[in-house]
Amino acid sequence: MSSIQTIVNRINQGETTARHEVEVAIEKANANSDYHALLSLTEKRALERADDIDARKAAGEQLGELAGVPFVAKDNFLAFGAPTTAASKMLEHFDAPLQATAIEKLEAAGAICIGKANLDSFAHGGSTENSAYGPTKNAHDTTKVAGGSSGGSAVITALDVVPFALGTDTGGSIRQPASFNGVIGVKPTYGMVSRYGVVAMASSTDTIGCLAGSIDDAELVMKIMSGCDVKDMTTLPDFFVPEKTAKPSQKIGLIKESMSEDVDIQVRARVSEYVDKLRANGHTVEEVSVPMTNHALAMYYIIVPAEVSSNLGRYDGIRYGLRAEGVQTLAELYGKTRDQGFVTENKRRIMIGSYVLSSGFFDAYYLHAQKARTILINEYRKLFETYDVLITPTAPTPAFNLGENTSDPILMYLADIMTVPVSLAGLPAISVPAGASEQGLPIGVQLIGNHKSDAALLALAREMENR
Amino acid sequence: MCQEGVFSLFIGYNKDMTQISRDDVLHLAQLSSLQLSDTEIDDLQKDIGNILGYVHQLSELDTSGVEPTYQVTDLENVWRDDVVIDDKVTREQLLSLSTESLNHQVKVPKVL
Numbered sequence: 308m309s310s311i312q313t314i315v316n317r318i319n320q321g322e323t324t325a326r327h328e329v330e331v332a333i334e335k336a337n338a339n340s341d342y343h344a345l346l347s348l349t350e351k352r353a354l355e356r357a358d359d360i361d362a363r364k365a366a367g368e369q370l371g372e373l374a375g376v377p378f379v380a381k382d383n384f385l386a387f388g389a390p391t392t393a394a395s396k397m398l399e400h401f402d403a404p405l406q407a408t409a410i411e412k413l414e415a416a417g418a419i420c421i422g423k424a425n426l427d428s429f430a431h432g433g434s435t436e437n438s439a440y441g442p443t444k445n446a447h448d449t450t451k452v453a454g455g456s457s458g459g460s461a462v463i464t465a466l467d468v469v470p471f472a473l474g475t476d477t478g479g480s481i482r483q484p485a486s487f488n489g490v491i492g493v494k495p496t497y498g499m500v501s502r503y504g505v506v507a508m509a510s511s512t513d514t515i516g517c518l519a520g521s522i523d524d525a526e527l528v529m530k531i532m533s534g535c536d537v538k539d540m541t542t543l544p545d546f547f548v549p550e551k552t553a554k555p556s557q558k559i560g561l562i563k564e565s566m567s568e569d570v571d572i573q574v575r576a577r578v579s580e581y582v583d584k585l586r587a588n589g590h591t592v593e594e595v596s597v598p599m600t601n602h603a604l605a606m607y608y609i610i611v612p613a614e615v616s617s618n619l620g621r622y623d624g625i626r627y628g629l630r631a632e633g634v635q636t637l638a639e640l641y642g643k644t645r646d647q648g649f650v651t652e653n654k655r656r657i658m659i660g661s662y663v664l665s666s667g668f669f670d671a672y673y674l675h676a677q678k679a680r681t682i683l684i685n686e687y688r689k690l691f692e693t694y695d696v697l698i699t700p701t702a703p704t705p706a707f708n709l710g711e712n713t714s715d716p717i718l719m720y721l722a723d724i725m726t727v728p729v730s731l732a733g734l735p736a737i738s739v740p741a742g743a744s745e746q747g748l749p750i751g752v753q754l755i756g757n758h759k760s761d762a763a764l765l766a767l768a769r770e771m772e773n774r
Numbered sequence: 775m776c777q778e779g780v781f782s783l784f785i786g787y788n789k790d791m792t793q794i795s796r797d798d799v800l801h802l803a804q805l806s807s808l809q810l811s812d813t814e815i816d817d818l819q820k821d822i823g824n825i826l827g828y829v830h831q832l833s834e835l836d837t838s839g840v841e842p843t844y845q846v847t848d849l850e851n852v853w854r855d856d857v858v859i860d861d862k863v864t865r866e867q868l869l870s871l872s873t874e875s876l877n878h879q880v881k882v883p884k885v886l
Contacts, residue, residue: 404867498847540852605829627871637885642809661805677842716821717828733846
């Protein structure tokens with residue numbers, strides 16, 4: 308698949324049509340169906356939209372910045388043309404009555420959604436194995452996991468079916484699968500992109516971003532999606548302005564807790580090589596410490612389940628989604644619907660949330676974790692007084708085997724240990740490809756910036772691209 | 775990777791640290807409106823116990839005098855004009871999402 312700019316230019320110059328680009332992408336998606344990266348194709352609507360763009364081109368109209376560019380949305384974005392399932396049985400037949408703001412903005416720029424990507428059910432997981440419809444396979448080795456929860460989005464991008472895909476990132480769900488599949492994954496500053504119309508998981512860390520093959524493409528997509536939205540009161544006033552070149556001689560901190568001996572030796576080697584390249588480009592890299600890194604996963608698995616238990620309370624079988632059959636009472640309807648509609652990981656998180664929020668435990672778990680979160684945020688804040696960017700591996704290992712961690716939720720959670728602290732602080736971060744293991748599995752490096760430094764972070768990633 | 779104990783430096787992953795009872799699980803299920811099957815109750819009892827054991831490591835941290843963080847945007851009192859935003863979604867569309875509706879209302883089983 309060509310870059311966004313190439314597709315747009317060729318359509319504008321009449322060398323190809325939107326319809327042709329969409330047909331090629333759908334053909335490629337079908338040819339790669341063994342990876343199970345997509346849950347549905349939005350073929351009919353995509354072709355209609357393509358024809359509309361081609362007609363407008365023929366009429367001499369000015370086309371949008373993404374005119375005719377096919378993309379894939381994670382199946383927790385409300386979008387027309389196919390059900391929005393969140394990879395759950397709860398929403399198996401849910402036809403969204405409206406579209407997410409992110410989708411609306413991309414469509415207004417001319418982009419065309421061709422399908423919906425697989426994910427861990429309700430985005431709960433780090434391998435896409437919690438999908439109610441079966442796992443997605445890694446783009447580089449089909450015995451390995453795709454990562455998650457945006458596993459389908461990462462794989463479909465890595466397979467070059469589309470130039471970009473949308474994902475959501477609550478604790479690493481864009482960055483970690485990007486790392487596992489060798490693509491770029493962008494998680495913006497919390498509040499940069501509207502979450503209206505996206506299935507909520509944990510409201511204080513949920514973000515929307517993209518997976519892409521190049522920084523230029525990712526930057527353009529983020530530019531179009533970003534900005535204040537009256538329908539999402541957590542969105543910040545628009546601040547994202549792309550920067551053509553990176554600031555020279557940046558001060559970069561390598562977080563030492565992320566390079567401990569527990570981290571895969573090949574992952575550490577690739578990060579060290581990336582650091583060498585940063586230095587060769589004139590930047591200074593020093594070892595820094597974020598001691599609370601070691602506690603972040605524990606905080607996360609108190610705070611996020613608490614928010615999950617609240618956000619998933621809406622799935623009651625009444626207004627939309629699954630409704631259990633053969634029940635007599637309302638209580639039975641709730642209980643059976645939720646039992647049938649959620650996968651085990653959903654239930655685990657809801658119940659842990661109920662536990663940490665219940666009277667008697669609230670102060671010891673939830674309140675305590677939110678205080679610990681303040682300490683973590685202050686550690687980052689202090690570092691950003693001196694450093695422009697922080698760096699860690701994106702994940703402690705390359706992609707692991709399918710089935711390897713499914714019986715032990717905590718081992719599964721550890722795959723997000725590098726990304727979770729960043730999410731708790733609401734900072735922007737990008738996972739960039741940094742080579743591969745001896746087995747040929749991609750390895751990613753995570754670049755972390757201060758609040759609202761998204762554009763500067765992308766500029767640095769671009770400077771380092773292909774070095 | 776991911777053999778047990780690999781992450782010793784990442785503090786305190788020690789299986790079976792916290793036990794919660796089957797009654798605890800049933801209580802949590804009730805609070806969560808989940809009618810669970812018997813086998814799932816057993817699995818959840820083990821997993822939730824382990825997870826609570828893992829997160830319990832935070833108790834060693836002194837947070838006295840620290841303010842909690844509930845949100846990271848520093849936005850406060852976000853207002854908008856009190857006018858209806860037309861999402862172009864009709865009542866019929868929304869009602870059609872429900873399994874059962876009657877006379878423009880969502881139908882549910884008897885409450886009492």
